[in-house]
Amino acid sequence: MTHSGTRLGELVDRFGGQLIGDPDRLVIGIAPLSDADERHATFLSNSKLRAQAESTLAAVLILTESDHLQLGAAFSGARIISAQPYVYFARAAQYFASLTAIVPPLGIHPSASVSPHALVAASASIAAQVVIEAEAVIGENVVIGAGSVIGRGVSIDADTQLHANVTIYDYCVIGKRCNIHSGAVIGADGFGFANDAGKWIKIPQTGRVLIGDDVDIGANTSIDRGALADTIIEEGVKLDNQIQIGHNCQIGAHTAMAGCVGVAGSAKIGKHCTFGGAAMVLGHLSIADHVHISSASMVSRSIHEAGQYTGFYPLAKNAEWEKSAAIVRNLTSMREKIRTLEKTIKLLTEKAEK
Amino acid sequence: MTHSGTRLGELVDRFGGQLIGDPDRLVIGIAPLSDADERHATFLSNSKLRAQAESTLAAVLILTESDHLQLGAAFSGARIISAQPYVYFARAAQYFASLTAIVPPLGIHPSASVSPHALVAASASIAAQVVIEAEAVIGENVVIGAGSVIGRGVSIDADTQLHANVTIYDYCVIGKRCNIHSGAVIGADGFGFANDAGKWIKIPQTGRVLIGDDVDIGANTSIDRGALADTIIEEGVKLDNQIQIGHNCQIGAHTAMAGCVGVAGSAKIGKHCTFGGAAMVLGHLSIADHVHISSASMVSRSIHEAGQYTGFYPLAKNAEWEKSAAIVRNLTSMREKIRTLEKTIKLLTEKAEK
Amino acid sequence: MTHSGTRLGELVDRFGGQLIGDPDRLVIGIAPLSDADERHATFLSNSKLRAQAESTLAAVLILTESDHLQLGAAFSGARIISAQPYVYFARAAQYFASLTAIVPPLGIHPSASVSPHALVAASASIAAQVVIEAEAVIGENVVIGAGSVIGRGVSIDADTQLHANVTIYDYCVIGKRCNIHSGAVIGADGFGFANDAGKWIKIPQTGRVLIGDDVDIGANTSIDRGALADTIIEEGVKLDNQIQIGHNCQIGAHTAMAGCVGVAGSAKIGKHCTFGGAAMVLGHLSIADHVHISSASMVSRSIHEAGQYTGFYPLAKNAEWEKSAAIVRNLTSMREKIRTLEKTIKLLTEKAEK
Structure with missing residues (x-):
């Protein structure tokens, strides 16, 4: 099954957001920043990836207002401003998947x-x-x-x-x-x-x-x-x-x-x-x-x-774990040692202060 | 499928126990203390719930001799004395379930x-x-x-x-x-x-x-x-x-x-x-x-x-676990510190005693 | 399905190794040392079991050159020398299993x-x-x-x-x-x-x-x-x-x-x-x-x-685990105690050295 693509105008009609760019531009799907090409929409859900977004070839970039304002001019494609680009991606991906889904026989x-x-x-x-x-x-x-x-x-x-x-x-x-x-x-x-x-x-x-x-x-x-x-x-x-x-x-x-x-x-x-x-x-x-x-x-x-x-035992090289596990098995004796030390020191301190 | 109920006399014929009450009283099932009504048998398998048993509406209460003797007069229904009320419940529940079970086709x-x-x-x-x-x-x-x-x-x-x-x-x-x-x-x-x-x-x-x-x-x-x-x-x-x-x-x-x-x-x-x-x-x-x-x-x-x-790492708020797990990773260094302290204190003590 | 057995000569033709013994001797399968009888091949994959190998009744023993040299004369059956007796076992077992496998219908x-x-x-x-x-x-x-x-x-x-x-x-x-x-x-x-x-x-x-x-x-x-x-x-x-x-x-x-x-x-x-x-x-x-x-x-x-x-909490009797787990929950307080001790001792040592 093929489809000639979906207009960006239709995308914002369906899923909201403010489109900056040509509503008649067509996309055939949505892909992550690392994979998108000029046929795709893509999205910026993590501001740390903004540099990667500048160089994407995607037809349109879905991003927050804040990222939009900070994104350089290097990205010259269309933009869709959305408060939740990752949710927008999920909904758009559902839509594109539905276009090619095989309908089970009635x-x-x-x-x-x-x-x-x-x-x-x-x-x-x-x-x-x-x-x-x-x-x-x-x-x-x-x-x-x-x-x-x-x-x-x-x-x-x-x-x-x-x-x-x-x-x-x-x-x-x-x-x-x-x-x-x-x-x-x-x-x-x-x-x-x-x-x-x-x-x-x-x-x-x-x-x-x-x-x-x-x-x-x-x-x-x-x-x-x-x-x-x-x-x-x-x-x-x-x-x-x-x-x-x-x-x-x-x-x-x-x-x-x-x-x-x-x-x-x-x-x-x-x-x-x-x-x-x-x-x-x-x-x-x-x-x-x-x-x-x-x-x-x-x-x-x-x-x-x-x-x-949380509660799990931290992973370590086996030899190190062997040592720490042996101590964990004897933590009560370690605590005993500390108590003994505390008592001894108390005595020593009292002596020293006399 | 419906059934008019099972006589208490039949229950004790099937599953034992000493019945105190009317053997012709009918029950349609067995239910826990919290759910039983006047159509049900119920059971007291945990003496801590005795207060709850006093107020049950159940037709009959299955309980130990000891709980029977201590149970107040507030419960006026029949009683079945059994050494193991929970086991009695299991067997009676099996029986009642069998009455309504759907028989798979031969x-x-x-x-x-x-x-x-x-x-x-x-x-x-x-x-x-x-x-x-x-x-x-x-x-x-x-x-x-x-x-x-x-x-x-x-x-x-x-x-x-x-x-x-x-x-x-x-x-x-x-x-x-x-x-x-x-x-x-x-x-x-x-x-x-x-x-x-x-x-x-x-x-x-x-x-x-x-x-x-x-x-x-x-x-x-x-x-x-x-x-x-x-x-x-x-x-x-x-x-x-x-x-x-x-x-x-x-x-x-x-x-x-x-x-x-x-x-x-x-x-x-x-x-x-x-x-x-x-x-x-x-x-x-x-x-x-x-x-x-x-x-x-x-x-x-x-x-x-x-x-x-037993052997599992105790659960804690994540921030606390982060701290304890970091120490677990370094328990050998903690043990080293204690050994150093012990040596130092031994020296100090010897000095002090001189 | 029965088969009259496989010649040892055929085994080494198929799976390699140096045969010491009669190539026309027949075996019907391969079994571990503990189970093999005179109809079986067996194998020594762990030198610690050499004593057990001496007394096996197996028709042939698959073992390393080194174990062969050290094995006493008590074992009088045939031997197949292989660098990897356990791998040899796996391949031979596959072969014997294939002889009796039920072929699924085409x-x-x-x-x-x-x-x-x-x-x-x-x-x-x-x-x-x-x-x-x-x-x-x-x-x-x-x-x-x-x-x-x-x-x-x-x-x-x-x-x-x-x-x-x-x-x-x-x-x-x-x-x-x-x-x-x-x-x-x-x-x-x-x-x-x-x-x-x-x-x-x-x-x-x-x-x-x-x-x-x-x-x-x-x-x-x-x-x-x-x-x-x-x-x-x-x-x-x-x-x-x-x-x-x-x-x-x-x-x-x-x-x-x-x-x-x-x-x-x-x-x-x-x-x-x-x-x-x-x-x-x-x-x-x-x-x-x-x-x-x-x-x-x-x-x-x-x-x-x-x-x-590795990283799992060591198993202990439940009562011991309860104690060690309680300490693990409070390891930061134990570390605090040690730090306090270290400071106090530093002070004491300085005093003592004055």
Whole structure:
């Protein structure tokens, strides 16, 4: 599919900003400063790269008012003034990607196995080898990738996309405009057992997973169903790959988690939080809004105050780590030595002052 | 599906305990103290919640003899005395869940692809798009979820359930009453290579995975087949989601691992152990029975003594962590300073005593 | 399938080495010292096990010249002298495994759904329930396991094997002789969003994943497609299970990563590196060739020098950890105490010297 390009005038009509330059100039896409050529829009989201922006060949540069005023004359192309060039880039990139996107075929692939008791919107696209169980409701424009399995009574709201080989267990609810990647498993049993003289007795997991609108879920991520109540993922949450969310968790709106994060059961996480890769959260604790956890850090207590929190052992050459780890193992003895020193010095000082 | 309720008399017939109250009173389910109403049984598994128990509306309260004696008269419902109210809850919850469970359809879905050389019990349920290869043996009442793939010569014993999109590689053996969740992969090649002048030469992985009875395996968990010998998961083991078990591991009976745990190859783990989320175990080491590893902790040596073990860097506000981590990097210099102080003080003390 | 055995003469014809003994002696396989009997070849890859080698019943012992000279006369079987007995074992094991390997059936299983616009080599094997989208190109002798989904325009080169339930997204490129295990997801969207007043705006991920020749990818491992440029996995890379590779990463040739490793976006990792299990790498940093990261260690800065690096908190009994962790939290106060001591002692020393 080709397109002759988009007028700069159309870009500002769509995404706002003040255009300085020829509205009839055409661009075929948006690219970072380092890659853009005269067919592209580009953007300056970091003032430190201003020198690089001066020499870009791009047809138009999206930048802040402040950078615009300070940018030299070396850049002679058009400019779009925007308060948030990086957000502008994201929206423009979505637009250009949509121009060449392959539209999934409408309807149900003949190899799919769809229960006659499921309700599938005529505008939905159900790929090959998909399974949809009874009572499932598949909304308008929903796309379900090949090999995905949609359990009984599942509800998937409009404009949501499931990629290939996704699994949604019975009675889970997925909002609008969600994007769920391959290998994701939504609604498996939470990990709940009672110990009876050494043997584990399973506690049935009869809650659901409720996923709000505009949630993204990465590849091979798992979100368990609740034990009695539901596991809740609020609107706008973004989960990367290989994440584990335990039963009865609640993840607040617009919180984002990078790959390999684990959240144990019944944790309640606030809105607008971020979690670096492989951060871990113990169960039954709560985390306030606007908390940011660094990568590879372990949250073992509730956090009531917004801010950035970190806890990982600093990397070192192995031989150095061996030494520092040996000391860490014996920190109590080091503290003892310091206390002894303090006492001795106190005595010496008293003597000296006599 | 509805049911008119279960008599309290039937509950104690099924699960034991001493009933104090009307055996003909009906309950429709069991719920925690905080949620139960007059249609429910509830339970007191933690004496600290006794006050809450006094005011529950539940038809019957399951509690220990001791809590029964101390519970005030405010609670006027029936009581069931049990030594283990939480275990009683688990068993009763299983019973109530079974009353409303949807029974999977008997037989092989027409879209499944089952080798004519596989042996499938007539009481088994094989869902849509399943693949079963030759020589596989599927036992009585086994349920295989949609899209699952059962390799050649696999054996799955009676009453085991595989959810959707599970993969079992050739010749693996699964016991009775197991519960394997979506995305689980049993029997992929172990990670074994010989290094030949910088290039990795694959060592064929010709062992199997042997899984005992009553094993639960979570979503997206992987258990690798052995290199020559087998990987062994003993009876009653409970594995949560996103777990990695390397080749030739042996996991002792009734050991439980929370999400994101990793166990490297040839580790031998005892019985009745527990592993917190994201705990990691190096390869070729052994862990005794009744060892408990905390979340996010790294086991780098064998553990021969039962008990609780921990090792993660404590979380702090980022600025504080920056400071403590900088000191950890230089602990050897701190130790040097203390040694210097000790020497100097020894000299001073000797001088002072002269 | 049975075979009468392989002549030792044929072994050295195939894999080199100097045979001392009867070339017509037959072996049916290769086994480690501890398991080999008179039907097997075995190998001594660690001189410390020489005593064990003396008493092996194996038909032939593969060992270095040096071990050969020092091995006592107790071992009376044949010997093959090789500079690398462990590599010899790997190659011989591959050979013996190939003798009994089940050859997947040629052609496309009738239940597979293959686009008429895909190109599938006649020598390829496409299992049941597979989906192959338009414009995909499947090379000679490629094996695609049951339930796998191959996106539009994907290219899979000759002799590569995908096991069951693998997902390859549109336009990804897989090299020759790769081995990709179940649950692996290649080419899902990278985790890229711009934050607009608290809401996350998705940045389209329009790059691909390019995978070189001889790459192994473990079960449930995810490799994200690039945002604009491609994610690149160079030849000979070996990835274990449950690994997460972020968008735009580049993994250098012959680097190996054990299970549960996570690599954040845009990290550039050198050649011939190794990563222990659950090692983590932050994004946008680079790691030199021949760097070795220990298990459970977090790489938070670029590494420019080859060597072994480590960073995890040492495990201890929980009570001891509680104490050491409390001190780690207050290391700045400990440093303060030492500074105070140093000052006081300086004063005391000055006094004493007056």
